Amino acid sequence: MSFSNQIKEDISALAARHCCVCHQHKGNNLEVHHIEAKAQGGEDTLENAILLCFDCHADAGHYFAGHPKGLKLSPSALKKHKNSWLEIVKENKINIPVLQDVSLSFSHNERTRLNPVFIRKTTIYKDIKELRKIDYKSILKDLPPTPLQVQFLDPKVDSFEDFINFINGEHIKKLNFQNPFENNSQPVHHSMDMYFGSTKSSNESICLINLILRNNGLKVLEDFKVYLKFENVVCADTVNKNTSYIDFEKYDYNVIFNNKTDAVFIPDYKVLVQKDFIELDQICFRTEENVNEIKITWHLLARDYDQKESFNLKIHSTIVDEEDVKYVESPEDYEPEIIILDKVN
Known part of the structure; x- marks a missing residue:
């Protein structure tokens, strides 16, 4: 004989469908094991039952008291594991995980960036x-010539006041430079330099994520789209696929942002079969420097299906x-004045 269905259900519920040894939820990959083997007189009772995953069950099955090598899962060890885990489940009110039919999850890879770098610039006055x-004329004379110096310093710095304006950066303000990363969340900006070449600037203050939609259910998803909402961010967008300033190729994106925080994912193929997944276009977003967590809410709409979750x-x-x-x-x-700036390379 073996354990009755009632005992299997009882130990599964008591352990919240987690392995009593490794504490992992393995879905259906769990088995009820005899703590004391039936060959040694073990009974088919709840007291002698322990819920194990396949790996831990294999380790327990290989126990041999006469073999000295390794730390074996002996009957006494299994009892301790069982009692300890059931107590943890009870005290922490651990529930049986519910596997969602569809999941939108964060995929960590080499393109991921969740560690933005900001510059805290403090201006002090002297x-x-x-x-x-200071003999400012001799100082300017010894400076190496640069296009900026030729255009904006020589011969316009011809007084002490002009020199002070130069030291204080007033000549930069006159150029009216625009920050290409201002009010957007793109990690890279391509531009044309003064010699008509393509240059690239990178913003280390921007976060990058990759999201994957998985169909874990038993039915095919058809005609689906996913609405996304980013909370606790300044703005978000799909990462620009252009690779240079003169890249004139038109790209198709499967994530379209309607405003700074809301988007919709519309796949090219509107069918997602069971156990399959699809990757969304890479998304970039900007946060304040003191933010340590963001929230993403997603709402999946498909033919005869509707699911809303967040993480x-x-x-x-x-x-x-x-x-x-x-x-x-x-x-x-x-x-002293303190401002927070992007870290741009």
Whole structure:
């Protein structure tokens, strides 16, 4: 004889369908094992039953008291594992996991980035008198020539006031440079440099994720789409597939953002069979520097099917401190200014 169906159901419920040794939920890959083997007088009772996964069951089945090598799953060890796990289940109210028919999950690979880097720039003010003794003309004369210097310094720095403006970065403000990463979440920006070549800038303050939709159920998904909502982010988007400034190829995206936080995933093939999966286009998003977690809510709509779930992702931000100095009259009248900037390479 073997264990009755009632005993199998009871031990499965008591263990919350987890292996009593490795504590893993293995779905249907679980078996009820005799703690004391029937050959040694073990009975088909609940007290002598333990729920094990296939791997741990194999280890328990290989126990031989006369073999000294290795730490074996002896009957006494199995009893301790069983009692310990059942107590954990009871105290922590662990439930039997429910396998969703469809799951949208985070896929971690080499393209993933959840550790944005920010620059905390502190501007301090010093007395302009420290620079009055400097021969600024000789300093500028010794500077290596650059396109910026030729265009904006020579011959416009011809007074001490011009020199102070240069030291304080006022000449940069006059250029009216626009940050290509401002108000967007793209990790890379392609542009044309002054010599008509293509340049690439990377923003390390942007997060990148890959999502996979899996059909774990028993029915085929047809005519489906998935609505996505990102919470606790400044903005999100599909990663630009262009590889250079002069890339004129038109790309198709399966994730379309309607605004800064809401999107819809529309696959090319609107059929997803059982046990199959499909990968969404890579998504990029921007967070504030103090955010340590975001929430993604997804809503799947298909023919005769509707499912809504959500999950959280941990964010691990790094802040790099930088200091800027400005020279002014009466620096004691100024408080240090702190701003958070993107880290761009």
